[in-house]
Amino acid sequence: MDLDARKKRILQAIVRDYILTAEPVGSRTLARRYLVDVSAATIRNEMADLEEMGFLQQPHTSAGRIPSESGYRFYVDHLLDESSLSAQEVLTMRQIYQQQAQVLENVIQQAAHLLASLTDYMAMASGPQPQTSRLKKLQMIEIQEGKALAVVVAENGLVANRMITVPVTMTQGDLDRISEFVNRKFQNVTWSQMLQAGLHTVRHEIGQRIEQFDQVIDLIQQVLMGERNSEVYLGGASKMLGQPEFQDVNQVRSILHLLDHRETMRTLIGERQHDDQVQVTIGSENQLQEVENCSLVTAIYKWNGTPLGWIGVLGPTRMDYARAVTAVREVSNLLTEIFTKS
Amino acid sequence: MDLDARKKRILQAIVRDYILTAEPVGSRTLARRYLVDVSAATIRNEMADLEEMGFLQQPHTSAGRIPSESGYRFYVDHLLDESSLSAQEVLTMRQIYQQQAQVLENVIQQAAHLLASLTDYMAMASGPQPQTSRLKKLQMIEIQEGKALAVVVAENGLVANRMITVPVTMTQGDLDRISEFVNRKFQNVTWSQMLQAGLHTVRHEIGQRIEQFDQVIDLIQQVLMGERNSEVYLGGASKMLGQPEFQDVNQVRSILHLLDHRETMRTLIGERQHDDQVQVTIGSENQLQEVENCSLVTAIYKWNGTPLGWIGVLGPTRMDYARAVTAVREVSNLLTEIFTKS
DNA sequence: TCTTAGCACTCAAAGCCTATGAGTGCTAAC
DNA sequence: GTTAGCACTCATAGGCTTTGAGTGCTAAGA
Numbered sequence: 001m002d003l004d005a006r007k008k009r010i011l012q013a014i015v016r017d018y019i020l021t022a023e024p025v026g027s028r029t030l031a032r033r034y035l036v037d038v039s040a041a042t043i044r045n046e047m048a049d050l051e052e053m054g055f056l057q058q059p060h061t062s063a064g065r066i067p068s069e070s071g072y073r074f075y076v077d078h079l080l081d082e083s084s085l086s087a088q089e090v091l092t093m094r095q096i097y098q099q100q101a102q103v104l105e106n107v108i109q110q111a112a113h114l115l116a117s118l119t120d121y122m123a124m125a126s127g128p129q130p131q132t133s134r135l136k137k138l139q140m141i142e143i144q145e146g147k148a149l150a151v152v153v154a155e156n157g158l159v160a161n162r163m164i165t166v167p168v169t170m171t172q173g174d175l176d177r178i179s180e181f182v183n184r185k186f187q188n189v190t191w192s193q194m195l196q197a198g199l200h201t202v203r204h205e206i207g208q209r210i211e212q213f214d215q216v217i218d219l220i221q222q223v224l225m226g227e228r229n230s231e232v233y234l235g236g237a238s239k240m241l242g243q244p245e246f247q248d249v250n251q252v253r254s255i256l257h258l259l260d261h262r263e264t265m266r267t268l269i270g271e272r273q274h275d276d277q278v279q280v281t282i283g284s285e286n287q288l289q290e291v292e293n294c295s296l297v298t299a300i301y302k303w304n305g306t307p308l309g310w311i312g313v314l315g316p317t318r319m320d321y322a323r324a325v326t327a328v329r330e331v332s333n334l335l336t337e338i339f340t341k342s
Numbered sequence: 343m344d345l346d347a348r349k350k351r352i353l354q355a356i357v358r359d360y361i362l363t364a365e366p367v368g369s370r371t372l373a374r375r376y377l378v379d380v381s382a383a384t385i386r387n388e389m390a391d392l393e394e395m396g397f398l399q400q401p402h403t404s405a406g407r408i409p410s411e412s413g414y415r416f417y418v419d420h421l422l423d424e425s426s427l428s429a430q431e432v433l434t435m436r437q438i439y440q441q442q443a444q445v446l447e448n449v450i451q452q453a454a455h456l457l458a459s460l461t462d463y464m465a466m467a468s469g470p471q472p473q474t475s476r477l478k479k480l481q482m483i484e485i486q487e488g489k490a491l492a493v494v495v496a497e498n499g500l501v502a503n504r505m506i507t508v509p510v511t512m513t514q515g516d517l518d519r520i521s522e523f524v525n526r527k528f529q530n531v532t533w534s535q536m537l538q539a540g541l542h543t544v545r546h547e548i549g550q551r552i553e554q555f556d557q558v559i560d561l562i563q564q565v566l567m568g569e570r571n572s573e574v575y576l577g578g579a580s581k582m583l584g585q586p587e588f589q590d591v592n593q594v595r596s597i598l599h600l601l602d603h604r605e606t607m608r609t610l611i612g613e614r615q616h617d618d619q620v621q622v623t624i625g626s627e628n629q630l631q632e633v634e635n636c637s638l639v640t641a642i643y644k645w646n647g648t649p650l651g652w653i654g655v656l657g658p659t660r661m662d663y664a665r666a667v668t669a670v671r672e673v674s675n676l677l678t679e680i681f682t683k684s
Numbered sequence: 685t686c687t688t689a690g691c692a693c694t695c696a697a698a699g700c701c702t703a704t705g706a707g708t709g710c711t712a713a714c
Numbered sequence: 715g716t717t718a719g720c721a722c723t724c725a726t727a728g729g730c731t732t733t734g735a736g737t738g739c740t741a742a743g744a
Contacts, residue, residue, distance in 0.1 A: 039688050062695045141481045161501050238598035256580035379695050540744045
């Protein structure tokens with residue numbers, strides 16, 4: 001599927017103009033504004049070709065052309081000129097960002113907001129996805145008679161705690177001995193290795209002394225497998241409404257639906273193949289019916305080389321892909337830096 | 343501002359019919375459907391009176407009447423018939439709810455979703471609001487050379503942790519001595535009392551040994567003053583779009599705006615006077631411009647008698663107040679029960 | 685063979701007009 | 715105080731026309 005240089009120029013011009021104006025682009029406009037060296041008639045012939053090849057479509061006979069999904073796809077794959085976020089913008093972005101964002105949740109939430117304000121589309125970010133880590137430390141802290149706080153720290157930095165009930169007779173020393181025992185046996189060990197290394201008997205033994213010790217085991221599993229943390233954060237939903245394609249409330253509804261069902265989004269994006277590139281899916285390339293008129297630009301962020309989670313923007317198929325791709329890349333790099341530093 | 347019985351009947355009928363149909367109500371409709379014993383002409387006279395009194399208004403000359411804000415207000419204050427949530431509904435609600443909801447955050451998030459599905463309006467819920475608690479315990483756990491985890495537990499059960507950098511030479515024993523020292527000095531003490539009891543010098547002294555000890559102090563403040571926890575949860579934003587008043591995207595936008603600026607909402611609702619009643623504010627009674635076409639029904643939930651946070655629904659002024667009020671009351675009671683039990 | 689000018693044709697969108705009917709206010713009779 | 719009757723108002727919907735942007739095709743030019 002190769003196009004000669006002029007067809008490329010025309011397709012590129014159409015996509016750009018349409019992204020800008022949201023109006024079908026006619027041959028005359030193209031001739032005047034983008035391709036001054038050819039006549040409108042020639043462009044019309046080329047456009048007819050491009051339509052036949054599936055890159056363009058006509059809303060109705062007497063309207064200009066708009067890009068089809070394949071048109072956008074070709075544009076993204078071959079015609080994208082990425083430098084659409086100025087160095088200046090990147091810089092201020094970083095500065096603003098560094099001022100906020102200390103707590104884990106805020107880091108990600110803020111990243112979503114940042115992305116939304118950079119692109120004017122809806123931004124999404126997932127917290128650390130399910131992944132396997134090793135136990136760094138378990139500690140139980142006596143809070144009052146019969147109550148203790150279990151704290152679990154994983155190698156990847158995740159921490160979780162839960163209040164448990166313990167026998168009234170149990171002292172901090174007893175608790176220490178038990179956690180010490182667990183730590184000695186399972187330090188730097190993954191969840192599946194723990195299961196092999198006889199977690200079951202340990203659970204049973206300690207369970208006889210602390211009734212709720214199962215809850216501690218649960219907690220360890222949660223932290224090591226990273227389960228509870230995969231919350232999805234959103235930002236900039238209202239920005240989307242500025243886009244002309246969302247003047248119709250029904251378009252908006254399906255997207256708002258996602259707000260109430262974030263799990264859907266988590267699986268939608270969590271499942272995509274993510275190498276280090278920014279991923280773009282256009283319109284019906286998205287499996288999910290709710291976003292079949294939208295495009296999705298996503299990337300992952302990492303911690304010391306291992307993927308932690310993803311961020312992305314959701315906008316109309318008529319999206320400023322150049323800007324979105326750069327923004328997503330920059331913000332994901334930023335997140336990676338932050339996590340790697342800490 | 344008192345109305346005779348017939349005027350009340352008419353106002354009530356108009357509000358109900360308008361809530362149901364979202365169309366201006368005419369005299370003939372009223373005569374046929376709600377007040378069979380009087381003629382349309384009589385009703386017309388009464389309606390003219392009610393309009394002059396400010397309870398009704400006319401979109402244009404040849405249309406029926408719709409309730410004004412004062413009309414809704416009178417309805418809510420004097421004409422509301424609350425039994426609009428069947429016992430059956432309340433029961434299934436409780437059953438469904440009890441199945442989910444274990445972790446603190448989920449409890450509240452689920453409550454918001456429940457409320458949204460009961461009312462078909464947008465539901466909001468705040469986590470525990472800023473409130474003063476006492477320090478129960480501080481503990482620092484060595485994670486690896488030069489890194490420790492600070493864990494703070496407050497009397498009201500809130501727990502938070504943060505990773506801090508400590509001198510490489512510092513052992514768990516050193517950390518224990520320091521937290522022991524802090525605990526001895528400040529156990530069962532509120533934040534303001536800590537300030538008075540010389541927190542400043544302690545901070546300074548320890549700060550010489552642990553550079554990042556300020557972060558621990560921060561953490562203590564956060565937990566005792568309950569700052570970080572007052573997240574606002576939302577549910578059912580997409581439901582709103584079913585309402586005819588939100589067919590216009592601009593109406594939706596201002597509300598979606600709240601999604602991105604939840605602090606606004608927190609202050610908006612956090613500041614209202616909340617006794618044990620369900621509070622209703624109608625249209626411009628809400629200070630916030632974004633919701634001047636909306637009504638807000640809220641209530642607080644408690645833990646052992648002290649208010650923890652609030653829940654509520656946001657809908658168009660043409661809201662089914664009866665249903666909303668009952669739903670909010672039931673769900674807030676449910677939350678109070680859950681918190682009091684635990 | 686590729687490019688361009690010219691022209692007839694198409695069709696959505698906007699503007700204008702009219703008919704419709706729901707609803708009102710007023711008056712006079714009960 | 716209540717009701718029937720009637721003239722009046724006005725938003726809405728449907729039908730009609732005009733406008734203009736844009737196309738496809740053809741024939742002439744490079």
